[in-house]
Amino acid sequence: MEYAIETFSLTKIFSDWWGRAKVYAVDDLNLQVRSNEVFGFLGPNGSGKTTTLKMLLGLLHPTKGRALILGGDGSDPKINARVGFLPEESYLYRYLNARETLDFYGRLFGLPPKLRKMRIEALLDMVGLKAVANRAVGTFSKGMARRIGLAQALINDPDLLILDEPTTGLDPIGTRQIKDLIIKLAKRGKTILLCSHLLADVEDVCDRIAILYGGRIQSQGQVRDLLQQTNKRQITTDAISDATVAKIEQLVRDENAECVVTSPMDKLETFFIRTVTAAQKKAQPTSGAVSTTKIGDFLTQPPAVENILDKLVAAPISPDLSDRGPLTEDVAADTVSKSRPDEQLLSKLAGSSEPGQPGIAGFQEKVETEAVQTPTPESEQVNKDILQRLTGGPADQNEDGQETDNSQAGSSGDA
Amino acid sequence: MHSIWAVATNTIKQALRMKVALVSLLLLIVILPVLGFSATGDETLKGRLQTFVSYSLSLMSLLLCVLTIIISVYTVTSDIEQRQIYTVITKPIRRYQFVLGKLLGVIILDVMLLALFSAVIYTITIYTPSFTNASEAELIQAENEFFTARAALNVPEEDVTEEVLARYEELERRNELPPDETREDIIAELTKRKQLAKRAAEVGRALIWEFDNVKPLAETMFIRFKYDIFPNPPDSQVYSLWLAGDDQYIKYGEQPDTPVYEQSHKHAARTFHEVEFPSDVVPEDGKLAIAFVNIPPNEAPVIFPLDGFEVLYKADSFGANFVRSVFSILLRLIFLACLGLMASTFLSFPVAVLFCLVFFFTATFSGFVTESFGYLSENVGAVYSYTLERVIQLLPQFDKFNPGKFLVPARLLSWSELAKAAVLPPWWGFDGDMVFVKAGLLLLLGLLIFRFREIARITA
Numbered sequence: 001m002e003y004a005i006e007t008f009s010l011t012k013i014f015s016d017w018w019g020r021a022k023v024y025a026v027d028d029l030n031l032q033v034r035s036n037e038v039f040g041f042l043g044p045n046g047s048g049k050t051t052t053l054k055m056l057l058g059l060l061h062p063t064k065g066r067a068l069i070l071g072g073d074g075s076d077p078k079i080n081a082r083v084g085f086l087p088e089e090s091y092l093y094r095y096l097n098a099r100e101t102l103d104f105y106g107r108l109f110g111l112p113p114k115l116r117k118m119r120i121e122a123l124l125d126m127v128g129l130k131a132v133a134n135r136a137v138g139t140f141s142k143g144m145a146r147r148i149g150l151a152q153a154l155i156n157d158p159d160l161l162i163l164d165e166p167t168t169g170l171d172p173i174g175t176r177q178i179k180d181l182i183i184k185l186a187k188r189g190k191t192i193l194l195c196s197h198l199l200a201d202v203e204d205v206c207d208r209i210a211i212l213y214g215g216r217i218q219s220q221g222q223v224r225d226l227l228q229q230t231n232k233r234q235i236t237t238d239a240i241s242d243a244t245v246a247k248i249e250q251l252v253r254d255e256n257a258e259c260v261v262t263s264p265m266d267k268l269e270t271f272f273i274r275t276v277t278a279a280q281k282k283a284q285p286t287s288g289a290v291s292t293t294k295i296g297d298f299l300t301q302p303p304a305v306e307n308i309l310d311k312l313v314a315a316p317i318s319p320d321l322s323d324r325g326p327l328t329e330d331v332a333a334d335t336v337s338k339s340r341p342d343e344q345l346l347s348k349l350a351g352s353s354e355p356g357q358p359g360i361a362g363f364q365e366k367v368e369t370e371a372v373q374t375p376t377p378e379s380e381q382v383n384k385d386i387l388q389r390l391t392g393g394p395a396d397q398n399e400d401g402q403e404t405d406n407s408q409a410g411s412s413g414d415a
Numbered sequence: 416m417h418s419i420w421a422v423a424t425n426t427i428k429q430a431l432r433m434k435v436a437l438v439s440l441l442l443l444i445v446i447l448p449v450l451g452f453s454a455t456g457d458e459t460l461k462g463r464l465q466t467f468v469s470y471s472l473s474l475m476s477l478l479l480c481v482l483t484i485i486i487s488v489y490t491v492t493s494d495i496e497q498r499q500i501y502t503v504i505t506k507p508i509r510r511y512q513f514v515l516g517k518l519l520g521v522i523i524l525d526v527m528l529l530a531l532f533s534a535v536i537y538t539i540t541i542y543t544p545s546f547t548n549a550s551e552a553e554l555i556q557a558e559n560e561f562f563t564a565r566a567a568l569n570v571p572e573e574d575v576t577e578e579v580l581a582r583y584e585e586l587e588r589r590n591e592l593p594p595d596e597t598r599e600d601i602i603a604e605l606t607k608r609k610q611l612a613k614r615a616a617e618v619g620r621a622l623i624w625e626f627d628n629v630k631p632l633a634e635t636m637f638i639r640f641k642y643d644i645f646p647n648p649p650d651s652q653v654y655s656l657w658l659a660g661d662d663q664y665i666k667y668g669e670q671p672d673t674p675v676y677e678q679s680h681k682h683a684a685r686t687f688h689e690v691e692f693p694s695d696v697v698p699e700d701g702k703l704a705i706a707f708v709n710i711p712p713n714e715a716p717v718i719f720p721l722d723g724f725e726v727l728y729k730a731d732s733f734g735a736n737f738v739r740s741v742f743s744i745l746l747r748l749i750f751l752a753c754l755g756l757m758a759s760t761f762l763s764f765p766v767a768v769l770f771c772l773v774f775f776f777t778a779t780f781s782g783f784v785t786e787s788f789g790y791l792s793e794n795v796g797a798v799y800s801y802t803l804e805r806v807i808q809l810l811p812q813f814d815k816f817n818p819g820k821f822l823v824p825a826r827l828l829s830w831s832e833l834a835k836a837a838v839l840p841p842w843w844g845f846d847g848d849m850v851f852v853k854a855g856l857l858l859l860l861g862l863l864i865f866r867f868r869e870i871a872r873i874t875a
Contacts, residue, residue, distance in 0.1 A: 057505045059871035077507035085505045091498040093425065095432040107421035108506040152502060 002071065004160050004191035005033035005056060009065035012051050012215075025051040027215035028065070033193055033208075038186045040206035040223070041195040048215040049195045050088055053164055057085060070160055081109060084158030088165050088195075090149025094138025098129050098148050101137055105152040116155075119298055123151040126299075128174075142169035150178065157298055161185060164195045172272045179205050185299065203227070236264065418508040422516025423523060430486045430524050439478050443532050447471055451539040460549040460557045464540060469819040471536045476744045476818070479528060483748045484771040487521045487755030492764040495870070504870055511862045514756055518858065521752040525745065533741045537734070560689060564736035565637065566827040568626050568703075568726040575609040582609070615718040616709040624724065625662050629703040633729035636697075638690040638705060641723040642682065644715050651684050654713050660696045662704035673698045679710065694728070730827045739828045740818030746837055746850050747813050751775060753854040757861030761868065774810070781812040811850045 010029040013021045026048040033039040043049050054060040056067045058075030072079040092101055099120060106116035124130045127147035132140075137148060146169045153161060163182075167175040182192050182205045196202050202209060203223060210220040219226070235248075245261050252259035431437075454466040491514070494500040504513060544554060582605055586592050592601060616622045642653045658665055660675035676692040697703050705726065709717050754774055758767035777784055785807055816836040821828040839847025 054501075054871045057501075059501060059504065060869050074505075075510075077509060080505055081507040083505065085502065087498070087501045089498075091501055093429065093499055095429055096425070100428070104421055104425050105502070105506065108418050108503065108508055110417040110507070149502075156506075 002035055003032045003068070004035045004037075005031060005039075005067075005069050005193060007031045007052070007056075007065065007067045010052065010055060010062050010067050011064040012048070012055060012060060013063045024215050026055070026062075029212075029215065029217065031210060031217065033191060035191050036186065036189050037207045038182055038192045038194060038205050040202035040209035041193060041212065042197060042199070042202060042209055043212035044197060047212045049212055050164055051215075052212075053085075053162055053193075053195060056162070057083070081156060082159040084153035084156060084161040086149050086153040086161075086163045086166055088168075090145040092137045092140075092145055092148060095136060097134050097136050098124060098140075099133040101148055102151055102155055106155050109156045111156070119155055119157075122298055123154060126177075127151045143171055143174060146170050147174060154299060159190055161190060161192045162195070163192065165197075166194065167196070167198055167201050172269050173276055175201065176269060176273060181299070188299075418506070419512045419516040419519060422503070422508070422513055423520035426486075426490050426517050426520025427524050429490060430520070433486070433489070439482050440528070440531075443475060443478060444535070446474065447532070447535050447539060450474070451543065460544060460547055460553040461561050463547065464543055464557060464561050465823045467543065468536070468540055469823050471539075472740065472744070472818050472822065475529075475532045475536065476747070479525065479532070479744070479748055480751055480775055481772075482528070483521060483525055483751045484755045484768060484775060486524065487517070487752045488759045488764060488767040488771060490517050490521065491756060491759035492762075492767060495759075496763070500870055510865050514760070514858075514862055514865055518752055518756055521755075522749055525748040525752065529741060529745055529748070533737070533744075537737055540737075559635070559637070559691065561825050562733040563729050563825050564731035564733060564821075564827040565727040565825050566730035566829070568629060568728070570624060570724060570726070573610070573613050575606060575613065579605045579609055611718065614720075614723070615716050616707060617716045618709050618711060618713050621706045621708040622719070623665060623704055623706045624726075626701075626703045626705075626726065628701045629697050630701060634694055635691050635729075636694050637727040638692070639687060639725040639727055640690070640707075641687050641720055642684045643718040643720055643723070644684050644713070645718070646715055647684065648714065652681050653684050653717055654710050655680050655682065655717075656708040656710050657690050657692075658704075658706040658708070659692045660704065661698040662702045665704035665706050671698060689727075730829075733825070736822065736825075736828055739830065739833055740822055742833055743816050743818050743828065743836060746816075746833070747778075747811065750811055750850050750854040750857075753858040753861070757857045757864075760861045760865040777807075778810045778813045780814065781807070781810055782814050784810075785812075809853060811853055812848050815848060 007029050010026055010031070011024070012026040014023045014025055016022045029048075029052060031052070041049050041052070051060065052067075055062050056069050056074050058073065067074060070079050070082055074080075074083075093104070096104065102120040102123060103116065106120060111119070121130075124133050127150060129144060129147055129151075132144070137145060140148065146166070150163075150166060153163070161182075163178075166178050170178065179201060182194065186192060186205075186207075192205075194202060194206060206223050208220070208222050209226070211218045249259050249261065450471050451467055454470055455463050494503065500513075504510065508516075544557060549557070579602060583592075583598075583602060586601075596604075614622070636659075638657065638659070644653055656677070656679045658675065658677050661669075661671035661673055663669040664671040664675060674693075674696055676696045678690070678692075680690060682688045703726075707717075707719075751771065755767065755771050758770045762770060816832070818828070820826070835847040837847075837851045838849060840849050840852075
């Protein structure tokens with residue numbers, strides 16, 4: 001298996017002015033992040049997380065050892081073109097406004113103007129900063145700066161996303177959005193390295209984690225394996241009568257086991273999002289970021305669209321579809337507005353065909369995204385949508401699907 | 416290339432939104448017109464123009480030089496210190512592209528500011544005559560001696576070696592050599608005297624300068640000269656007869672086919688004056704002779720100092736000369752941008768600025784610096800000439816190609832002169848300054864440092 005990130009005895013010693021070794025920031029680190037997984041990189045402050053990232057990206061030279069990302073060197077432009085990086089703070093040019101900032105980064109990637117423009121608008125929309133897009137970034141609050149920072153990391157639609165404390169300074173909706181985004185990107189076959197000490201965030205999205213302390217990995221493995229309490233069982237039901245509860249308690253007692261029955265609590269996060277969504281619906285003015293649950297179209301487009309088209313073309317469906325050119329993004333860039341109807345048509349087509357068909361899952365994904373984009377009147381509905389999206393989605397075609405489902409269950413299934 | 420361009424445009428935006436650029440812009444926009452009205456020089460129109468052009472160009476040059484240093488240093492050090500570079504350098508851009516992008520941005524900014532300011536200066540200069548109630552004579556003088564670009568005919572240095580040697584032998588024969596002096600000293604002294612004699616004219620005698628291959632390039636030509644006279648007459652006035660024409664006529668009195676200029680004048684001693692004569696006195700074979708006759712009521716010999724005689728002709732327009740002068744300022748700005756970027760690849764902002772300013776002022780007064788070190792070196796000797804002298808030679812010599820030196824006396828600053836300053840070396844008789852080569856070396860050094868340094872390590 002190819003690793004998206006691999007380090008070999010990676011060591012960084014910070015020495016003093018005379019060259020004497022002072023601090024082992026990273027010590028003999030052997031890290032393997034598989035392609036298409038969400039990897040949580042945890043550790044207390046000063047444990048060497050950020051130093052590791054800087055070595056991966058070529059910002060620091062390792063004292064010893066080697067780091068490979070996407071099979072190459074972190075300072076190689078070819079590799080950089082496929083990587084998105086959000087540093088521990090959004091270091092932005094204060095004098096540029098939000099749109100100029102994204103334009104600058106887009107141009108560094110050499111994105112053609114039309115595609116750039118399309119992505120910038122999609123990203124601004126996604127991070128909820130469209131209304132303040134012409135304000136200098138220097139005047140932004142920390143959370144708003146974080147949102148722009150995230151947007152710049154995504155502008156090249158990266159294969160590998162390296163996020164250093166992505167949720168610091170973000171409100172719960174922004175946090176939730178980033179988590180949703182991470183899950184979505186993972187479904188599209190992207191690899192994400194998430195560096196954080198906010199354990200709740202990591203627990204919600206990560207497939208595997210490594211815990212770093214003193215520059216060394218202390219523990220590493222699947223989140224499920226590390227956290228599952230195999231000696232306990234949990235049953236969640238609808239509101240059932242006390243009589244039935246009594247019967248269940250009796251059954252459990254028959255097995256000589258303990259049983260606690262309560263009504264499940266909403267997570268504070270869920271409650272918060274519900275409240276703010278309600279306020280937004282009343283269109284109360286805000287000078288800050290507008291929280292949305294939108295995710296940039298280009299980020300949610302399924303991977304390798306040609307393949308799906310090929311399959312659709314191969315399938316016995318309406319012949320006019322076969323006339324259409326391949327819907328790769330570069331082509332779509334020229335006809336941004338025009339491509340919309342096509343997608344909808346495709347979605348319909350996809351929806352009407354057999355659900356188990358591989359590859360079409362992506363399009364169902366798309367339909368559901370649209371549903372979120374136009375919020376349903378009741379806030380309950382939004383939650384249900386998200387819930388459904390997270391857990392009830394069609395069987396994933398990728399091999400990590402099982403794990404992803406599981407970790408997602410953690411985010412919603414605390415009942 | 417797209418990434419270089421992205422960094423360049425970002426740099427321009429940064430500089431334009433920085434208050435420093437704005438302040439210097441305002442300063443110049445306010446100061447230049449004020450200078451235009453307050454600069455009076457020697458009260459003539461020409462003097463007024465000369466003062467204004469000289470002051471305003473120096474001021475603009477100084478401000479832009481300092482601005483270039485500050486911006487080029489700031490644009491890199493702030494990226495590193497405020498860490499925006501983390502998100503930039505991890506994009507598909509090579510490190511040299513980052514530095515080149517910064518350089519391109521600074522240069523484009525310089526070109527924009529330079530174009531703006533020099534346009535203002537040029538406009539004020541051109542319209543100054545219409546705002547002053549200058550006399551017709553002053554207008555003509557300004558037109559001929561300021562609003563033009565004149566080249567000088569090379570005054571051939573007369574070879575006096577043989578005469579000196581003959582004189583030495585004669586003295587030796589007569590046994591009149593001073594006993595306690597070496598041969599070299601005596602020869603040097605004799606040469607000096609002989610050359611002085613060649614530039615001196617007793618009352619009633621003439622001095623003749625001959626030129627070969629003269630092509631009349633303009634309608635009129637100018638003799639620019641300065642007299643010394645000993646003893647000084649009470650009114651300091653020197654009477655003279657100036658002749659210009661076919662060398663056969665001037666030397667032997669043969670009747671020429673071309674007209675001859677012959678005019679007596681009266682000028683004050685020890686300041687520069689100009690005498691205008693028509694170009695059609697130049698004969699077809701291009702052998703032009705010019706003669707000065709020391710006439711009464713002068714009572715003493717007249718001597719022309721070493722730089723006291725020139726023949727000038729109009730070679731180009733004032734506008735073209737002005738543009739080339741601005742280019743010469745751009746040359747030094749490009750050098751300073753390279754210098755600033757080089758310094759900022761390994762120094763923090765204040766240190767890098769200090770470093771560049773020292774460099775800049777040394778280069779500005781390079782003539783003085785070289786001279787004073789040269790004086791010192793008489794005592795220090797070999798150590799100096801193999802160490803410090805080489806280092807000082809690495810500095811560009813901004814004062815050598817100072818635009819004021821050309822515009823004030825309306826002297827032609829030719830493209831070849833510019834090329835000399837930009838690329839030609841100071842040796843092999845080129846007398847150049849290689850500013851571009853020096854800038855390129857600095858840039859290369861900066862690129863090397865930047866290529867291998869750790870970006871994420873912040874040097875305080």
